[in-house]
Amino acid sequence: MQEPREVFQTFTRRFGLLNKTCCSVLDQEVSLVQSHILFEISKRPGSAMQEIADLLGMDITTFSRQIQTLIKRELVLKSPSSEDRRIQLIHLTPLGQQVTDGIDTEVNAHLEDIFKQMTPFEKTAVLQSITLLNEAMLNSDFCCKTSS
Incomplete structure (x- = not known):
């Protein structure tokens, strides 16, 4: 029987988790990290940025950079909360939803x-x-440790 680390190393490679790009949908090249972000936003539309970052176990600075990239590519929208303007809420755009559905x-x-x-x-x-x-x-x- 293989050692556990070898099993996970092989699984990681075969599932493509080391690839720079995980998916290409509608001419949109999406990284594995971006795919996870889009997935979580689709499951929790209108969530606070910090909430999704915590759920993914990402620091907010790295997460914010990824969100900015997704905003520039017109996949995500960011808006201040009506209750607390310091909190930024994120949603998928229609194109972002199409890309997320394609990845799914x-x-x-x-x-x-x-x-x-x-x-x-x-x-x-x-x-x-x-x-x-x-x-x-x-x-x-x-x-x-992540929320889920």
């Missing part, structure tokens, strides 16, 4: 192709194992 389709097709190689029992076992691993990581003193 692409990733889901990739996962579907992977899971076609398994029996329904194996697929369920893998998903349950990953869920268990995510929960263990959340409770570990050595893993990054």
Whole structure:
């Protein structure tokens, strides 16, 4: 049996997590970090920038730079909160939603192709194992702590 680190190193490479660009949708090249940001904004439209940064485990400076890039590319809008003007709320633009939907389709097709190689029992076992691993990581003193 392989050592755990080797298993994760191989998984990371095969899933493309080391690639500079994770997705290309509607002529938009999206990095892995940007993909995660777009995904979380789509799940929580109108959230505060700090909330999404915390959820992703990113420092606000790095997150702000990524948001500025996504704003320039017309994928994200930022506006002050009506309750507290110091808080910036973020939303996807219609193009941002299209790109996010395209990434979802692409990733889901990739996962579907992977899971076609398994029996329904194996697929369920893998998903349950990953869920268990995510929960263990959340409770570990050595893993990054994020909100979810």
